[in-house]
Amino acid sequence: MKTSKRNQALVAGLSLIIMAVAAMFAYGYVFPLVEVEGDPVATWNGLTDNRMLFFAGLGGWLIIFITDLLVTVSLFYFFRETRKNLSLVTAAIRLVYTLILGVALSRLFFLIPVMNRQDMDALQAGSLVLDAFGSFHTIWSLGLIIFGLHLLGLGFLSLLNARIPNIFGYLLLFAGVGYLVVHTSAVVPSISEQTVDLMVSILMIPMTLGEMLLAVWLIIKGGKEKKH
Secondary structure, eight states: OHHHHHHHHHHHHHHHHHHHHHHIIIIIIIHHHHOOTTOHHHHHHHHHHTHHHHHHHHHHHHHHHHHHHHHHHHHHHHHTTTOHHHHHHHHHHHHHHHHHHHHHHHHHHTHHHHHTOOSSOHHHHHHHHHHHHHHHHHHHHHHHHHHHHHHHHHHHHHHHOTTSOHHHHHHHHHHHHHHHHHHHHHTOTTSOHHHHHHHHHHHHHHHHHHHHHHHHHHHHTTTOOOOO
16 A cells, blocks of 8 residues: 555656656747737738647647656555545546646647648738637636645645645645636736736746645655654
8 A cells, every 4th residue: 555655656756757847848838939919910920830749749748748647546556545535536537637738738639730731921921820819728728727726725635635735735825826816817808918928027936836745745754654
């Protein structure tokens, strides 16, 4: 049982780290090279000029999707002894988020046949690309609201687990509230995009810190037998 729990901690921790690296590449590096907001022609040129890089970014998103599923399952089993019902609900919420992410990603994969079409000019093709990116961002923001709820559950589970430092639980609770506030704001038409961007710039590091610190703890100490 202890070995199994150790394996669950390693799978969860390593998957979270891999996911973070893939997200930095796919979202933080590839997207800015391709998407030029409000400019269809520049976006189309960015996509065609970085065609192979865009495909690599899609591969990164697939890695994120797969590791998200691994994290969902492994964290459920890891925290099952802490509070089974809460662990199940928390895992179910993350599964819903991952499925929503899958729907959002389908909008990006829709661009593959668009890139191979020869019957449109740059303006027409770029408009389709921007629509696809816009749909992706909207659907993903809705999913990240759900993800915020998951982090709240994970924060409570961490606080209930006597072996996990309380600071991790509090950081996860803060991150959960942050995701709820930022991404609810992102889908409210009356709140400007500049306001949302400002909130993201202020809250992104603390919103990420809790899950990453938990990942490191899971890799180093998670599931190990307590020394007497």
